[in-house]
Amino acid sequence: xxxxxxxxxxxxxxxxxxxxxxxDYKPEVRxxxxxxxxEFNKKFGDDAEIVATIICGDSYFNxxxxxxxxxxxxxxxxxxxxxxxxxxxxxxxxxGVACGAIAEAVEEELKIPVLSGMYIENPGADxxxxxxxxxxxxxxxxxxxxxxxxMAPLAxxxxxxxxxxxxxxxxxxxxxxxxxxxxxKRGAQRAVEMLIKKLKGETYITExxxxxxxxxxxxxxxxxxxxxKIALVTSGGVVPKGxxxxxxxxxxxxxxxxxxxxxxxLTEETYETAHGGYDPIYCNQDSxxxxxxxxxxxxxxxxxxxKLHDFFYTTxxxxxxxxxxxxxAETFSKELVxxxxxxxxxxxx
Amino acid sequence: xxxMCTVTPISLTVGANRIIPTIAIPYPLGDxxxxxxxxxxxxxxxxEKALKALETEVDGQTVxxx
Numbered sequence: 488x489x490x491x492x493x494x495x496x497x498x499x500x501x502x503x504x505x506x507x508x509x510x511d512y513k514p515e516v517r518x519x520x521x522x523x524x525x526e527f528n529k530k531f532g533d534d535a536e537i538v539a540t541i542i543c544g545d546s547y548f549n550x551x552x553x554x555x556x557x558x559x560x561x562x563x564x565x566x567x568x569x570x571x572x573x574x575x576x577x578x579x580x581x582x583g584v585a586c587g588a589i590a591e592a593v594e595e596e597l598k599i600p601v602l603s604g605m606y607i608e609n610p611g612a613d614x615x616x617x618x619x620x621x622x623x624x625x626x627x628x629x630x631x632x633x634x635x636x637x638m639a640p641l642a643x644x645x646x647x648x649x650x651x652x653x654x655x656x657x658x659x660x661x662x663x664x665x666x667x668x669x670x671x672k673r674g675a676q677r678a679v680e681m682l683i684k685k686l687k688g689e690t691y692i693t694e695x696x697x698x699x700x701x702x703x704x705x706x707x708x709x710x711x712x713x714x715x716k717i718a719l720v721t722s723g724g725v726v727p728k729g730x731x732x733x734x735x736x737x738x739x740x741x742x743x744x745x746x747x748x749x750x751x752x753l754t755e756e757t758y759e760t761a762h763g764g765y766d767p768i769y770c771n772q773d774s775x776x777x778x779x780x781x782x783x784x785x786x787x788x789x790x791x792x793x794k795l796h797d798f799f800y801t802t803x804x805x806x807x808x809x810x811x812x813x814x815x816a817e818t819f820s821k822e823l824v825x826x827x828x829x830x831x832x833x834x835x836x
Numbered sequence: 837x838x839x840m841c842t843v844t845p846i847s848l849t850v851g852a853n854r855i856i857p858t859i860a861i862p863y864p865l866g867d868x869x870x871x872x873x874x875x876x877x878x879x880x881x882x883x884e885k886a887l888k889a890l891e892t893e894v895d896g897q898t899v900x901x902x
Contacts, residue, residue, distance in 0.1 A: 697849070705853035705896065777864060779883050782876065783883060792887065831837040835840070835864070
């Protein structure tokens, strides 16, 4: 293969055209390198060359997504490149989204490999990391050399169709792809070695990273619980008998909202659990063991709480992803607030 | 919000701020070994603890042990 031909996409800022006031700049193509492309070409040496640079304003791209994509793809096509590079965008949000979107579209339409670079917290990284190789960069353009140093060799590998290694070896943001390979040591041995390192306080690399959980500031205390409206929410899968909405036993795609107005006690005849991740026998006998409606109803009658909310919300927390769980809560917590609920008791199995 | 669960390390990992440890995974708020009446007393104690936690100011993740 001769010299790899690359088309590079940058925004109005990196092209030196202007900042925010020029963000509606329409796509324009220039022969050769512009701005950060020089750094890339230096790194590529005789192996590759940026043959054209496409410049587009970040606002123009994001406000005219379909049009902008089509225009840029036409421009790229003319140069018949082996590879398309977008950015790096560092922590510039709209630029990141533009880079991810155009890279994904070019790969899909023109069937050539693509590459971008972003700071891990750039919204574009989260949106496009699974479809596009995105090198993890620093959060500002001061990290340009650093970014190019990682992007250039990966770009050459992609263009030449070479095998791409693991994210930490190549410097790109994990795409959530699992690849089978033959390990030298068996799993039990790797696990014990990891455990020993952990016990010694040494660094080790997990083979199964946990998702990133966010943190929220604690809400202030409820001033007077005897006046408060309390709602029940559960990940224990309690549902009216027969599971009318067919909430899945695991990896739930939905949650249920059910009225408990006038219900004093959850019985074997009226409620059960849809959860497939624990022995359901105890909950099926008496769902108050998971969702304490009986006790809260008593406390309501005794004036120890203001009111038990008329609806409870439920899903099965068994294998249900963080992202979808978060989307459930984003929806129903708005309803709870709108219904004047002061506090929530969340039960989990 | 107060989170009532048995495996409190999970609750801490996912970020709950007020946490009440409960009885067991399949029956967090009960105990089938007890009579129905005893069980309800136990459940009430746990729920009252949860309500108390809601009335308590916390400045970070807090597990309300006994």
